[in-house]
Amino acid sequence: MQVTKTDIDQLNAKLSIVIEPQDYEEKVQKELKDIRRKANVPGFRPGMVPTSLVKKMYGKAVLGEQVNNAINEGIYNFVKEQKLNILGEPLPNDTETPAIDWDVDTTFTFVFDIAIAPEIDVKLNGKNKLTYYDIQVSEEQVNNQIESYAYRFGEYKQVEEYQGNDMLRGKLVENKENGVVKENAVLSPEYMQDEDQKKLFEGAKKGDIITFNPKKAYNSEVEVSSMLSIKKEEVAGLADEFTFEIQSITRHEKADVNEALFAKVYGEGKVSDEADFRNRIKEEIKGNFKQDADYKFGLDAKAAIMKKMEKVEFPEAFLKRWLLQQNEQKMTEEQVEKEFPKMIEELKWHLAKDQLAEAYEIKVEKADVEAYAKEMTRMQFLQYGLSNISDEMLTQYAQETLKKEDQVRGIAERVAENKIYEALKGIVKLETKEISYEDFGKLFEA
Numbered sequence: 001m002q003v004t005k006t007d008i009d010q011l012n013a014k015l016s017i018v019i020e021p022q023d024y025e026e027k028v029q030k031e032l033k034d035i036r037r038k039a040n041v042p043g044f045r046p047g048m049v050p051t052s053l054v055k056k057m058y059g060k061a062v063l064g065e066q067v068n069n070a071i072n073e074g075i076y077n078f079v080k081e082q083k084l085n086i087l088g089e090p091l092p093n094d095t096e097t098p099a100i101d102w103d104v105d106t107t108f109t110f111v112f113d114i115a116i117a118p119e120i121d122v123k124l125n126g127k128n129k130l131t132y133y134d135i136q137v138s139e140e141q142v143n144n145q146i147e148s149y150a151y152r153f154g155e156y157k158q159v160e161e162y163q164g165n166d167m168l169r170g171k172l173v174e175n176k177e178n179g180v181v182k183e184n185a186v187l188s189p190e191y192m193q194d195e196d197q198k199k200l201f202e203g204a205k206k207g208d209i210i211t212f213n214p215k216k217a218y219n220s221e222v223e224v225s226s227m228l229s230i231k232k233e234e235v236a237g238l239a240d241e242f243t244f245e246i247q248s249i250t251r252h253e254k255a256d257v258n259e260a261l262f263a264k265v266y267g268e269g270k271v272s273d274e275a276d277f278r279n280r281i282k283e284e285i286k287g288n289f290k291q292d293a294d295y296k297f298g299l300d301a302k303a304a305i306m307k308k309m310e311k312v313e314f315p316e317a318f319l320k321r322w323l324l325q326q327n328e329q330k331m332t333e334e335q336v337e338k339e340f341p342k343m344i345e346e347l348k349w350h351l352a353k354d355q356l357a358e359a360y361e362i363k364v365e366k367a368d369v370e371a372y373a374k375e376m377t378r379m380q381f382l383q384y385g386l387s388n389i390s391d392e393m394l395t396q397y398a399q400e401t402l403k404k405e406d407q408v409r410g411i412a413e414r415v416a417e418n419k420i421y422e423a424l425k426g427i428v429k430l431e432t433k434e435i436s437y438e439d440f441g442k443l444f445e446a
Contacts, residue, residue: 002017003018003075010116011116011314012113012115014093014096015112016109017074017075018108020106024066024067024070027069028063032055036049060102060103071110087115087117087314087318088322091113092110092111093112115322117351118314120355125427130300130301130304130431131430132425133432133440135435135437136436142285145281145285146278147254149255150257150261153264154253156251157251159251160249161203162201162205164189165188165251167187167188168188168201168244168249169184169187169247169249171244172185173244173245174238174239176239187201187244193219197217208245211243212244215235215238262276301420304428305349306345306348319347320333323343324336353420360419362419370395372411376401377398377401
């Protein structure tokens, strides 16, 4: 087997590969013997089919398969030995590849087009200045989080007199003959859009009968139809007056800020007093803010890296051809043209990450992926106000996530990026700047 490379320019080249009998003949004969042993041909016992017949029936297909295997092996080894950083995959050059007569030829020559990755240098150094934002936690934010926990772990109680935000349950009757009757109907007057209708329920008590107009109160066919369990088209024909007999009033009362709430949020015995509770919440918020700060630093670091890639050229014609071939059932030439700028940006970032990962000796271990999956799970639970989740449960949920290959691949890429950003903090000229969460948010508005 002979492989030669011919440069067209710095980004494009051709590979010519010559496949000779010694590269495939032994494997072809072995494959044909296996076929003869297993072949089920009418008129012949298994294993007794003449070799000439087997060759006639299967010879070309086996030869083509083994030659193709030899091509792939030859190109792979050549690229590896020459340390070529190619983009995409080699594409057959049908123009320069000689015609093949599979019945006669024993030596085969194939020509492939390849694209070479451009030379880049995206490493940052002490001359590059980046800012790391230290987001401050305000007392108001701590108070708001305590209020949120108190509400979330509060209780629903039955009361005798209505106040705003209470939920009413009772019998709803349309004031006309054979009108709609809805038993066990639920009303929340606080959400009524008409203020006059809302006022009709102020100070109402259990057992009271209130006359009101649902259509005016809500001004929404969808809400009225849902409340009465009727079709939306039937709402227009309803009477203007309904009576609502209040049978129960349910009120949500916030939990007291005491040991019981501390235990519900962080676990039994984990918090000693309110001051400790506030500190724990502050640390929790600070931890979340750190993720936001790291995210912003990552954006800024990526922008600095990508700036060094602005003038880097790519073998665009080859890449468009390769993309079209890879996605021939999914993308047209017009779609490739439209998506190409975005693809080039993704390719730039991929090449940059590879260079930085090698330069900073970044490695992603299995434990890194598992830890990131657990942190993702913890953050998902926090969105629902669940902070007291055991490590065992976090691990269990994380393992479910890691059963999906695309999830594992995405997490591994994110871990690698985070490690690169963390390494950059010790390489660039880093300025730490304290900032309020409100002002930090404004940084993204631009």
